[in-house]
Amino acid sequence: MSDHKPVSFIVPGEAVGKGRPRVRMLGAKPGKKPVPMLYTPAETKAYEDLIARYAAASMQGRELITGPVLVELKIAVGIAVSWSKKKTAAALAGQVMPTKKPDADNVLKAICDGINGIVFKDDVQVVNVSMSKRFAEKPGVSVRVVPLEGLPS
Template sequence: MLELNFTIKGEPTGKGRVRFFGGHAVTPKKTRTYEAQIRYEASHAVEHMVEQPDFSAPCSVRISAFYQIPASYTKKKRMQIAEHGCSVVRPGKPDLDNVIKSVLDGMNGIVFSDDVQVVRLSAEKFWCEGDETPRVDVRVKWEEV
């Protein structure tokens, strides 16, 4: 089973809601920029694969989003997170489903022909530990057909 792993550096960003202006759909600039960064990281990772997969085959995707602890958090909250590590679930925005949408849309046409090929999906949100930087780790496994 072929596997691809890559990291998208920076704070995880959810897909923004499309707005309509004069009958035209406009995707927010922040979403377009983030998806371009995903396309760059994904294509770079695919180029460095030793063996190329069948990009039309079904695949499974695992997404792990790591967020910076806000400076506004109290010392008590920070100690709780430090005590339990990154396993403490990170609640709040952006919604995990919107982060998934950004990542899958950013990989369309690069990692798979279309995200309809994703047959298994798992995603989690975590706090960064210590001096870790915010990021999204992505793992794609292609099913053998």
Template sequence: MVSFFVRGIPKAQGRPRVVRFRNGRVGLKDPEASRDWKSYVRLVAAERVSRPIEGPVALELWFYLPVPKSFSRRKRLAALAGEVLPAKKPDLDNLVKAVLDALLGVVVLDDRQIVEIRAGKLYGAVPGVEIVLRKPKRAG
């Protein structure tokens, strides 16, 4: 089992933009915020994992978002206790996609290895993402 925490406000995978290169070719470019977040996650993952995991992998991702400043003291405490959940942007699937892209080639060789995903968004005193990789449970 491998487990680590990446500090920082989680960024969702943004929509790629079509760009035209000087040689006339066309390509897709990641938005800067997505690209920077993925690079940072990749860097932290590379420090924690010496070589990519082989075989099937179960992945848990827990995204801790900052509590909005507009929350009252009571609502802030409820949010930190898990009683109020962040049912707002960014979308969970886009957060997961950004982290998956960052882990490829560093923690896992290919995204086909991931056979089970569990993910969630919570409010946290320290924003970031908790990443847990383990052997999957048996089918059946």
């Protein structure tokens, strides 16, 4: 039976949303039919690697979660240095919301892909999600994975 304690960690820095797969054509030479190959953008790959490092450290040798989970994300978005003190204070107070990139759902996808095989076996186990995106002095993503009662299907 897997451990029922939540796994929590923080991924420092500005959040990066999962980028769309890109296509590279291979073998585009005379007489050869080009073959499309999908690949993950470098920025996405680097961010997923960063997520994986912090997730692995938080696991401290415990076994993968095998049942259903709740994933909680608190996305902290940095404030532009060009903003006035008044606008910065309003942003920190939650009066100005970060309606800018990255999209919260794309950050969720990057986090889930980054912790696949590290915190849980597969992101199909995510049955509940709680997300928020707010401005903060220190950008980063607070991640909490909570094992839920209930049997997997």
